[in-house]
Amino acid sequence: MNGLLYLEDGSIYEGKGFGKSGTSVGELVFNTSITGYQEILTDPSYAGQVITMTYPLIGNYGVNSFEDESYKIHAKGLIVKSISNNPSNYLSENTVDEMLRKMNVVGVYDLDTRSITKKVRSKGAMKCVISTKELNKKQLSEYLNEAELGENFMEEVSTKQPIHIAGKGAKVAVIDFGVKSNIIENLKHRECDITILPYNTPYEEIVKLNPQGILLSNGPGDPKAVKEGINLIKDVINKYPVFGICLGHQMLALAVGGDTYKMKYGHRGGNHGVYDIEKDRAYITSQNHGYAVDTESVKEKMIITHINLNDNTVEGMRHKELPVFSVQFHPEGAPGPQDSAYLFDKFIESMNE
Template sequence: MQGILYLEDGTIYAGKGFGKTGTSVGELVFNTSMTGYEQILTDPSYACQVITMTYPLIGNYGINKLEQESNRVHAKGFVVKSISQHPSNYMKEETLDEFLKRMNVVGVYDVDTRSITKKIRKEGTVKCVISNENLSIAQLETYIKTVPLKEDLIQDVSTVKIIHIPGTGPKVAVIDFGSKANIIRNLKEFDCDITIFPYNSTYDEIMAVHPDGVLLSNGPGDPKSMSPYLPHIRKIIKKLPTFGICLGHQVLALALGGDTYKMKYGHRGGNHGVYDMEREKAYITSQNHGYSVNPESIKDKGMIVTHVNLNDGTVEGMRHRELPVFSVQFHPEGAPGPEDTAYLFEKFLSSMN
């Protein structure tokens, strides 16, 4: 089966197809993780994106339900150099190809992923069409011109109802912008009493469960799409200890009056160096984001920058000067990636106590 990746500037990468037979339109990004393709594919933060893996061999340990971050794939497509047709792992339940077919996700392999990555690094993320239906170039051009990229992504990945997970520890309200399962798992390890709320929940709805703290989760898209709900988050910050992760970090900055901007190609991978200025220590972190907080915008908003990216100096963490409010741009729960910064969950629990 033929596979093709067609970029909006007319660039073509031809290879072979796998997964669902079809055609999708999305934002082309790359991830530098060597493992963890299961978690990456099921991470809600990848909604409406076509993921290119820089590591050349993908699928060699198959797929299993225990390693997934949600119950479905949110990405629009998957691009790899080569796939393993005969994965070997005692936990394997199905192959990557079978998984993508079941999840209705288009895949393309046997393309130059190194070239794709270099192009994104040079020119930035780009709209693309991924197809394995043997479409003509004219048909691909029509797709890319007529199918828009969806902008309101959070509503597609957030829970639609309140979910309660009992525990004997602190009561944590999780505002779900597209939370990864491993964030919830980390809270469970501390036996937290967890209530997961839809992204558009009001201050009164959240306070009705009498939480000890609030966690603003990760999620996809532009943080400014959350502007209508910032007044509720602003009230929460003044009342309760608050911990923001990834998109939650960006939303927290906006709620405090700061600003965010779209990065050229973002940070996506399990090997990003971050310096914790308060601990005077560097960490390797797991990241997945295309937006960042403008450090100048939060200087007079009561926030202090606590973490910076060692590659480009962007803001990776901040805390309030007086309130028990802090956030990080990376994923302290890892999955996939290191768990060196899991201490941040302990910090959150300490703030509630």
């Protein structure tokens, strides 16, 4: 198949297609990870986005049935320089091409991903069309103009019904804005009794569960679009210990009266340096977000605990009076591989206290 990428600035990149034959429209972003493409593809936080992998060779160790971060690919498409259809790894069960075909996702390879990434860095994340069809520039422009990119993907990625995972430890309610499975695995590893709840669960239903703590998960889109979630957080922070991750961190900032803003091209990759102010220690972290917390807007209620070493954006904060804290990065993402897993232990301690 032929493949192409059309950007809203009028640029066209021509390559070859893989995965599903078709056309998709999404927000073009890039990820700098060298490995972890299966986890990236199945991360619900990529809902509505077309992912460009900056590392040139993708698929060389294949994919398997047990490392997905959710039940499907939520991204709109995948762009790579080179795709491997002959993976070499004892855990490999399938190729990336077969994975995309199975999950109806369009892929394009043999593109200049370096040029695409430089364009996104200079102009910011932008709308794009990814296609394996023979389309002219006028048709591509029509696809682009007709498509509406939403910012509230919670209805798509959040669980529809409560899910209970029994454990003999602390009782945790996970508010699912698009939770990654490895977050749940980290709680299971600590023997937590877990209930995963839809993002729009009423506060009264949470009280009935009588949890010892609340985890606000990661997820896609604009944190300001999730009004139900923000209002829920306003209620729970006054009653329970709370730990927020990624989108949960941003929504916590909004719940305490702070503000968030859309970044030019966000942080996506497994190599982002973060400084823990209170521990006087730096970590390499896994990140995936296009929004950030405005530093000054939260200082009345929150203490900044972590900052990004590249651009000084807020990477972590804790409440001045309540057992409530959050981080922008993914402590379950394991680039360290377990350097920042202490945050889950901190959450457990706050519930036990």
